[in-house]
Amino acid sequence: MDKYFLKFSHGIPKYVAISNHIKRLIDNNEIKDGEKLPPIRKLAEFLEVNNITIVHTYNVLKDEGYAVQKIGSGTYAKRKDSFKSFRREYSNTIKKVSSGDFKKYIDFTGESPCSDFFPVNSFKDVLNEVLDRDGVDALSYQEALGYAGLRKSISKVFWNDEVDIDDILIISGAQQGIDIISKALINTNDSVLVEMPTYSGALSVFKWRRANICEIPVGFQGININKFEKILRKNNIKCFYTMSYFQNPTGISYSRQKKEQILRLADIYDFYIIEDDYLSELIYDKNIEYATFKSLDRNDRVIYIKSFSKIFLPGIRIGYLIPPKKFKESIQNSKVNTDISTSSLMQRALDLYITKGLWKEYIDKLNKIYSKKYLFMKEVLTKYLYDKVSFIVPGGGLHFYVKINDRFNINSIQLFRRAKNKNVLIMPGTIFYKESVNGLKYFKLGFSQIDKKNIENGIKIIGNLIENYRVCK
């Protein structure tokens, strides 16, 4: 009962104060999901308020999805919904950001390069060249696998001509890749292994596909191969979804040795690796070698997904997929069933953009810009948060994943809300876990959309907020 105790402040109605307090207890798992809340009379007595105040309180909790009433039995806490409703709160925030409502915010939720650096005029020239060259074909022509020219460029520029162009399928970004692979390969109750934490968009797809989701923790050293094999032994895993470079959100990259171990296990335990190579263009640390699972794959175990939207331009919606021969037809059919094909003009424009060498030029430019920003970010994180958080040094990419140290009594959902009040946006860890509760101590900071000055200001603000919750010792 003690945990229900709180002091009332002047000016806040008591039922509001009590319900906020209980919500916090539920969010922090101090009241467990499904735990019975005290009977109205008992709690009223304990807090020295009227019964009607508690009736009010419980009504608020029910309305906000924090509690359910079971007739004749009492009121019960509901945690799952609170995370669900937080997801909604978070995604509404992101929607507002993307529609330009939060222009004055310091936004650490950005996940792709800032479009300010994009040479829009050269892309325009390329578009016009395509339309002059191909006429109406550029807008109407549809090939099942995608524009052959683009597939040829991809094989040449990114795979040294070693991938057959008929093994490449053009898709509308990585999210679609995950979706069509799931439809082609994963049936209800099939087991999918994901990194914990992982990209929430992938989790959603697997959940919607009603897969049985198993998780392998990604720690500061990456995943543990022995644990990995233990999971394989116990579960009939069909696919392992992984981001091999700058894993989202942890920032971890797999060593070549670990990749080879996992490929070997894929053979032994007969599963497939869905490799989401979303940001490997941005390796700043020269010690990180670029070798994808796909490039090391000898037994056709890897379904490789590459998004151009992520590194290039979010609005362009193009990526590609290289499936094992075995799944080629089913994945291709899955694409047709999903949206027939990807915008033809955009494919042709991207092709010409790559062929002309403009792609490489742009990526080189991004590398220069972001490696500097990355170092600055590391510096200010160390400067302002050194005693408050711990973090992995990713060596590339566009974000840091940060753990709030135990001596601070604030979770990432609370921090998100407090920071938002101060015009700073962060990504709470909870959205990267199947069971959100596991992400309560983590948050992600994407630095691509912010200039140095605001990075420093933002991190300072976050530092101050966390400091307020230091547990006295």
Add this chain to the structure above:
Amino acid sequence: MDKYFLKFSHGIPKYVAISNHIKRLIDNNEIKDGEKLPPIRKLAEFLEVNNITIVHTYNVLKDEGYAVQKIGSGTYAKRKDSFKSFRREYSNTIKKVSSGDFKKYIDFTGESPCSDFFPVNSFKDVLNEVLDRDGVDALSYQEALGYAGLRKSISKVFWNDEVDIDDILIISGAQQGIDIISKALINTNDSVLVEMPTYSGALSVFKWRRANICEIPVGFQGININKFEKILRKNNIKCFYTMSYFQNPTGISYSRQKKEQILRLADIYDFYIIEDDYLSELIYDKNIEYATFKSLDRNDRVIYIKSFSKIFLPGIRIGYLIPPKKFKESIQNSKVNTDISTSSLMQRALDLYITKGLWKEYIDKLNKIYSKKYLFMKEVLTKYLYDKVSFIVPGGGLHFYVKINDRFNINSIQLFRRAKNKNVLIMPGTIFYKESVNGLKYFKLGFSQIDKKNIENGIKIIGNLIENYRVCK
């Protein structure tokens, strides 16, 4: 046993002749799926051939998926796979068509307007105007619901400003619309009612979603409302998927009265109508009134899907969706999980294209061109096929659906193959039915991609082919 009888011709190996004959019997359902084929010795005796010839024959049938061997029990016919393998054969043909391999063919498989009439230069101007106006935003900016400008134009131009722009969701074509609706609304074993026959792309989605698919026959008078209600009474139908104008493939349009009856039933039996309004721009018959289910919907029962790809340009991949308020959020999330968002530049270009009145201009032009072609098509169908087929007069759209009269012993798969040998491509009815066998007497003729001369030649060739299979009386 009699049905196995055949006469051998000189020059064709006996095992080839026998296996072709058996394949025909299976295709025509004269040998049922799962029916035991005669023991080798017995069939050899009956046809007066060596045992080894029948061994050969059965091996061919097994290789081609027309038979399975059960060890110690014998050889069994397999019909399902024959349709499956025909679907593959058909879809490979279509892929070759779309990649330009069949340029010399008279192609009745076309489903969208011929791109030759598209004013590519004005579209190019529009693209440039967008890029000059919006700069990099045109390529990077993403709004969850799609570009607000386009949503505004849609509401204004197509809905008389009566639809709230926040109720419109931009999608990458109708196929994606069906896919994301299915993910948001339909769970495993939920019942979906479809027209029989219907669009194969929708059938695929519902099958992949593992829905329980119920069918309501579409006859020459459309669907029968009493039958419809009978199905509703017996099954807990969640959605009814319908094409309200020029239903694909039958060409039937729903009368206003029938639409109102169905909307009433939707209220009574608590189901939702997925209206795929894919070609209503092309109404040639002035007696056909334009009033969608959505426009008649008073109780938020309709999920409206409109594709711009179909009527406009297949390569542009844009459409929109208007969901009932109840499903707004879940369908929007489903879109995000499927491919985040639709190409931003294309949305802006389409918006400007509509705003400038170019859309209307283009549709008017198409109407003029295709109403003439439609009348010509009707004329030659009547002239060359009058005693061989019967068909519905759709009054609009880009195709006719044709039934082979009973006195001709050829099915649409056979006709497809024979016609292909004569450089003519048709769409066999089998691909439009959950149980392909139901489509064996039908085929679809799209006339949008062919000029008058070739329409006439093509229909003549089809007429001659069917004539060869006249049953003597």
